[in-house]
Amino acid sequence: MPVKRIAGKTADTRFIWHAYKQDPDTLSAQLTTVLKASTMLPEEGKYERIPFFSQRVTGNPHFFDQNRFEGRLFVHCLFTSQLLKGLIEEMPKTTEELNELYANAGLMRDDLWSFVTCRAFLAETENGLHPVWREAAAAGTVMNVPVKELLQLTNIWPRVGKKVWIIENSGVASAVLDEVPDAPVICTHGQFRTAAWIMLQRLAENGCTFYYSGDLDPEGVAMAERLSNRFPGQTVFWRMDPDAYLRVLSEEDISARLSKLDAVQSPKLLLVANEMRLKKKAGYQEGLADLLVEDLKKRWAGGKEI
Template sequence: MKTEAILKAACSFFKSEEAYDKLFQQFRKKYESLGRIGGTVPVRLFSAHELEVIARFYGTTKQALVKKGVIHVVQFEKQLQETKFAAIGLKQLLDNYFDEEIISKKQRKEIEQQQLRSLLQELERSYPSLKDWFRYIQSVTKEKRWITRIVEKDFTYFHYLIKQVAKAREQLPSTPERLPMFSQRITADPHAFDIHTDLGKLLLEVLTFYHPTWPNNEVPQTTESINELLRMYGIYRDDLLNFVTCSGLQAQTKEGMLHPVWQAAVEMNSVQNVPLRDLLSIDRMFPASGKHVWVVENSGVCSALLDVLPSTPIISTNGQFKLAAWIVFDLLAKEDCIIHYASDFDPEGVGMAERLLHRYAPQLRLWQMDVAAYHKSNPVKPIDKERLKKLERMEHTTLLPLVKEMKRMKKAGYQEALVKDMIQDIKNK
């Protein structure tokens, strides 16, 4: 009998009993794991009836199989050679039984990686502006697994994404452009590059990779860092609701003249909520007098300070830093101003202080943010375990004594308790 006929007869025989199907499924898993015929299958996976069927194949009893505890895959192949199907091997039988070539997980992974390389090389030829990025994601497949999953699942869809991202990189704005307008210009859909979409996330990947100074090629995850990256390419997500509160600051336009609105605000001791839109036309920023600028996190504290000292050059970030605040800080740093920063004594506030210290040292001064000020704030609100973990990531030496004490007390303190001391600090300058 020819091999083909033997295989057909063997498959027919073993498919006649569900017990063999269950056994062969286990054999398949073993081969995929080991890459060879080998290993054992526990008898506890089978019912009493199924064990009786398998035992008959071995010419033994169900009780003998149960006593053994396992079924040896190699032993099954040897037993196969004692039957009328002796001309075929177990691997050959399994391939025909499942109607496909069974390969190991390692082989499958190698094949998938080769297919991925071929697909990316095809795109590399079509979109040379992304050539280096294509090669990069191949070298860090694990970290970029979400990208390769799209390639493997739907190459046509991934091709579409790449076409749009390549066009975006080739047609980056030459003057500031809002993200919806940029998206409309590139894709005809104002929401195509929204950051929660595959296309938006892929754009961030590419912009991060090609930016010459972005730290460690790490794709931004926070709203603050995403806005910062986009800004570096002249793209702005929101230029009206993204604002910072200022008072006592002068601004100079790109034409070299004092901005009349800022000038009037200084003359009237008026507070401005300045949107990102208006900051884009500013070339310089500096205190109306002196070199010191005071920065607080809380708008209530800012207002209390201005009640007593209305001409103070002061900024309120109103919580976490928005892009508007970063632009103001950058402009002040360019003028070599001394920036005094105060925040609440909680993990988020200390984290904000650390980011400023890393970015603006030596111009940044912590203001009422030492251990003594922490105790004076009368910290009473407990900080839960999850938030305390944020303190573990703090590494700036200036903050370490405060961080150590906050971890010990596990309580948060707030700026409002320190307003009198803050007023005296401003007067002393």
């Protein structure tokens, strides 16, 4: 936990200063435990349920529960660490954001509710080719796969080729799936969940290229930037340019959310980010559905990658 941030008395550190005024010795012990925990996180690519992690580190499975001060302190420690790495922009405010914070550290709150939707992929376990994934790919079945199942897999790859098409919006993804049978498509249903990151990591290890399409608003652009940062050289921004943005421009004012674009560094995303700063309006993926279908049909004909 960077000392400078606490010393700066930022808004997110007020609860720490309050604890210091109440009982500095107790806070010192709590900080020591939290810092110890930050050095004992799961190895990269591995995941551990938070109660089991807490038991391993402290001997108490509830030590880092959200209703405890130590839990809040631990979240702040993860936040400051990930802020420095560019993995996160602000303290989590929603359950999904908190889940992502934990997932970035290899920790899980819920391995059933976090799932990713996909079609036309194959997977292996230590026992070989997974029969459910094999049959689903052969039948063109769309699957909702939770973290619990993904963690049993040792390998995931597209049924054909190395291109993976990632769509943020579930309605748009469903329309694309209807029009382009057998194409390897992933739907994230908004912000990336733990399940999506696990699947994408397995695919990245197989040298896949990710074509990502999201809403043309600050949140969607930030998601694209996050994906590119995590998988540099393997991410292509799909219809996330100024022309696409102007095509789907809405009347929704995003002036209060434009600060989320400050972290964008990718030259291609900066083009659309700068246009957003000028227009101060959101653009939505639904207006691009026909173009996404057209793009995919050009690269995916008769079940073969072009």
